[in-house]
Amino acid sequence: MLPSKKNPTFGDTIPWHEYQEQQKISVHTSPTPLKMEIQTLLRDEALAVSSLEKLPSDLFPTLFKEACAGRLTNLIKAMLAAWPFPCLAVGALMESPDPDCKTFQAVLDGVDLRLTREFHSRRAKLQVLDLRNVCHPFWNIQDDSETLEEKQVLKVLPRYALRQRLKVIVDLCITSFLHEAQVSFLMWAQQRMGSLYFCCTKMKIWTLSPHIIIVIFNVFDPEHITELELNTEWTMSQLENFAPYFGQMRNLHKVFLAPFREITFHFTHRPRITEAECINKFVSQFSQFNCLQHLFMDCIHFLRDEIDQVLGFLKTPLETLSITYSLISQRDLNSFSCCQSLLQLKHLDLRGVILCTLDLMPLRALIEKVADTLETLNLQGCKVKDVQLNVFLPALRQCSQLTQFKFYNNDISMSTLKDFLKHSTNWSRMNVEQYPAPMECYDELAEVSVERFAQVCRELMDTLRTIRQPKNISFATDICLTCGESYVYEQVLRLCHCWQ
Template identity: 50%
Template sequence: MSFQDSPTLLSLAVQSLLKNEALAISALQELPRELFPPLFKAAFTGRHTKILKAMVGAWPFPCLPVGALMTVPDVTILQAVLDGVDMQLTRNFHPRRRKLQVLELRNVQHDFWDVSAEPEDRDSSAETMCEKQIPTRPHRYALRQRLKVVVDLHLESDLEEHQIYFLQWAQERRSSLNMCCVKMQISRLSMNIVRKVLKIFQPHCIEELELTTGWTLSTLACFAPCLGQMKNLRKLFLTLVPKKLFKLIWMSTNTQEKKVTKFISQFSKLNCLQHLHMVGLYFLSGHMNELLRCLKTPLEFLSIALIKYSQSDLESFAQCQSLHHLKHLNLSGVILNDLSLVPLRTFLENVADTLKTLELEHCRMTDSQLSALFPALNQCSQLIKVNFYDNDISMAVLKNLLHHTAKLSQLTFESYPAPLECYEFDFVRPEKFVQLSSELKDILCTVRQPQSVSFASQLCLQCLQRCIYDLETRLCHCWQ
């Protein structure tokens, strides 16, 4: 009778071993492999750290996806697991005879703990399930032989206890382990600390980097070579939050130009980049063409927001071949009211067959500018989301806009600004807002059947809230 046929017997065997730690540890070398996953999971839940440590040291499968069990950070459990890895390192295992090849510390869904595979399937299923989710492009044969530790990191200014412990442990063992961080989020850490963290991990393993910082242009230029080493980076989120307003002042000097060029040039090395999101990089103004020329692969998502665009910056979009299959465009916060939007219209026509989301919130577009985009919008048949909040548009042009969306049958989320006629001395008139928003929604319903549509006023300067009209009317706090 197999264990699969007798889950009660399996449970009894596991509980019996947990009650006698010494027996469980001594029996690991003779324990059937089918008992390892349920015993490990039970020991993990019951916080039997000695058994956990010993089981990691004797793990009989290529992969240990322990991160799927660590939904809540626990430094004691983490220490037991890492002590087990140390047991693997200190034993005289030949790399080809060592069973454990991948320690998966990421908190991701994993079927390993739920699948009762046959013994002959366990190795291949565990290895396959893990390896599909991690980079497999080591650049040296030696790295392929090392035990691989895979993790996601979210580091802020105050590191948590389990993060400090792990980073210290990893730093001390980086020469004997293949340390891989797939998703790295760093917020408001000094350049010195970031460099130390990056030295621990193989840069080619980083697929997603999210960096929120108050660094100056000089510091970003120093960081640039680190970015250029991330050959397999697919997603980059970079947000610059200047500590002082004077850092937003751009004065063109040869030194500054060289630093901008040093930063931008690293993008030519990111051969897998598909998702680029940058906010507040004020120094990119006037350098958009230079940046877009560096892109080597087609982007799916582009957001370069909260900076001042020049006319040439806008023109560079239509000229960039890497953007011709774009699916998501976000220019929120880019003030466009003093620019010609003809280049943007040309660009939207270029991506009409692929574009799915268009975010033009807080661009301060005028009637004539938005009207210039109508022919292109009418062609964007794949759009599922549009956002035109915080643009200065009249009732007549909004009506025209809604009529131009008649063929956009896939639109699911629509956000439109309240018409200018709703305001008096820059303050919204609630009764007028409700009346005109209702009228616009009725017009839209005659054109097609919208799924989720809203009309919103500008932010109230007193309470910083909007008046929103969708399924119900929600006025800002000042009018409630």
């Protein structure tokens, strides 16, 4: 049996400090006494459960890991109730198959056991139960000289330490078809709202009925959500109903909105004017976010002519602005150049946004303003033409921090592309650059001439190599309508599937 720092008489044969010295010497040789002790307990679950009160705190993490791996539900339940540290990150341990959710249920049962008045453990200190499936440093610190307890005290914020209710942290991915474990967890949580404190940090919503939304936000305060992914096919009125919850998510760092393409404008009893009201109500919530850094919007056609409003409401500087496969208006684009929240932008993604009909001067003005911070720019599939590329070329030249420029599927001529590359001397940090095959590679039927494509790419590469050494550069044709692949020139020429 092992000695305990706090209970030196617990089957003790040597003093704690001598045991520690022995551990240093015997490491990496034979099974340590600690491992043997754990193995003994794991062989007899009932013995393990009854030994918990006297078990040294330092053995809890290893024993708990093994109990989860072996799905020893009685031991998991008892250990959770008697957990001697302020925090338990259990989500990462439940990766092993748990088809009938027995391990998960044992954890919840352990919380219940802890809540019962009959249960008293001198050492039970749990304040935060983390059910998120994230790597947690807690499980890798056992070789440190610092004790687990010391580390855990440091990890828990004072306000949590002061709070009496146990805090349960989860990440949620909710679809219209909740699986059994989710349903039972939500029901369990609903019944314990008064005695536990629930917190969801990342929430993914894939279509959700209004009824479930009310239940979920009744349990989980929207204020704690830092990342929200909204993939819905809601109607406008459902979006409007969601707006107040959205506005309460004041601590959002990252928002992903998609795909609203299915959003319908049909109201049976309401006049058309309310469409605008619904959108306004949703959009105005952007004024509530105190720390938003990353904004992703995909297929948000319903926000056409409203993006200027969205950007205007932002209070914090964005690191990422991603508006993809969406219809945007000149008014939206104009707002890019004067939006204060875009002045420290690192990532700009406008993939699939058709820009060929717009005046790109505001985009140029924005790129000029963020030339010292912009790291990645994606203008793939924007159908940009020569004249437009020339508009923002002077701004692009100044972007000295650029590491990625993706520009496939745009309509650029050989001479413009060559000129463009000649002026890219400032791009010393560039890692990935992708260009469209010049227009000269296509015949009058828009078919690619393979020979011409290869020759043009070699010529462009030679041009570029005279001014800098590209790291990862490629050229691609438009997508083949037969197989959906492109011809790509990347050191060698790769043809589409039709050629194989």
